[in-house]
Amino acid sequence: xxxxxxxxxxxxxxxxxxxxxxxxxxxxxxxxxxxxxxxxxxxxxxxxxxxxxxxxxxxxxxxxxxxxxxxxxxxxxxxxxxxxxxxxxxxxxxxxxxxxxxxxxxxxxxxx
Amino acid sequence: xxxxxxxxxxxxxxxxxxxxxxxxxxxxxxxxxxxxxxxxxxxxxxxxxxxxxxxxxxxxxxxxxxxxxxxxxxxxxxxxxxxxxxxxxxxxxxxxxxxxxxxxxxxxxxxxxxxx
Numbered sequence: 001x002x003x004x005x006x007x008x009x010x011x012x013x014x015x016x017x018x019x020x021x022x023x024x025x026x027x028x029x030x031x032x033x034x035x036x037x038x039x040x041x042x043x044x045x046x047x048x049x050x051x052x053x054x055x056x057x058x059x060x061x062x063x064x065x066x067x068x069x070x071x072x073x074x075x076x077x078x079x080x081x082x083x084x085x086x087x088x089x090x091x092x093x094x095x096x097x098x099x100x101x102x103x104x105x106x107x108x109x110x111x112x
Numbered sequence: 113x114x115x116x117x118x119x120x121x122x123x124x125x126x127x128x129x130x131x132x133x134x135x136x137x138x139x140x141x142x143x144x145x146x147x148x149x150x151x152x153x154x155x156x157x158x159x160x161x162x163x164x165x166x167x168x169x170x171x172x173x174x175x176x177x178x179x180x181x182x183x184x185x186x187x188x189x190x191x192x193x194x195x196x197x198x199x200x201x202x203x204x205x206x207x208x209x210x211x212x213x214x215x216x217x218x219x220x221x222x223x224x225x226x227x228x
Contacts, residue, residue: 001174037213041157048207048218049149049157060216092157096213099171101147101159 002027002095006104014112019080021107023093028073030097037097040069040078043106044089052091053078085111114138114217116208121222124198134191134208134219142166142186145212148193150204151221158204161193164212198226 003026013019029038040053051060053069056076066081080087088111093104120132134146148160161172161182170182181194191208203226209215 039214041215043151043157048221049209049215050218051214051216054214054216090156094157094215096215099162100173101162101215103157103159106156 001100002029002098002102004093004095004102004104006091006093006107008107009105010108010110012110012112013080013083015084016082019083019087019109021078021091021093021109023071023076023078023104025074025076025095027097029076029095030073036072037095038069038071038076039094039096041092041094041103042087042089043092049092080109083109083111087111114210116210116217116219118206118208118219118222121206121224123225123227125228126199126226128198129194129196130198130224132193132195132206132208132222132224134193136189136191136210139210141189144210145169146182146184146191147209147211147215148180148182148191149207149209149215149218150202151207152201152204160206162212163191195224198224200226202226 005024007022030036036056038056041049043049057069090106115137117135145164147162163170163182179197183192205221207221208219210217
């Protein structure tokens with residue numbers, strides 16, 4: 001199984017400041033079809049998870065442009081350029097290059 | 113708009129069975145694969161199972177040792193999860209999610225509590 005490792009596991013950020021979450025996979029997520037199957041989801045309190053970014057760097061429609069994803073191969077990053085109060089939640093990276101799908105441990109983002 | 117609504121959860125004794133359903137609307141159900149993902153108290157997200165759009169391909173987590181079976185009825189726009197020989201550690205919120213690769217839409221989740 002592919003192991004997804006996120007750091008840090010928690011983050012406390014002042015509103016307006018940036019935040020960054022790292023995600024490393026134990027195997028490359030680059031498929032032979034040319035796509036990289038790395039996704040970012042966020043789960044806010046009392047809500048189901050929701051997809052933020054797909055295939056490393058593509059924001060889902062409606063996701064604020066302060067969220068950006070980058071990386072390749074086995075190393076990936078989610079960045080929030082200016083954190084807002086509504087960004088509080090647990091952020092998960094996820095791989096779907098092969099079953100079983102695996103998630104990172106989650107990174108809890110809090111506001112200072 | 114896309115709607116996924118889980119049902120069938122509740123409190124069940126260890127060793128018993130339960131079947132979850134996920135009713136879909138707002139899109140062409142039989143064009144998409146689906147997953148079940150669970151979230152146990154105090155833990156992270158755990159993938160449970162996936163089924164292809166036509167139902168021919170199914171995979172489930174090895175840790176479940178074949179106790180959970182995913183299926184679908186495309187004529188009813190419904191996804192299922194048959195859970196057998198339930199254990200305390202299966203207590204979780206269970207979510208259905210759409211899309212073979214991207215899990216782009218999730219249901220609200222249904223709570224399953226395994227307790228004597």
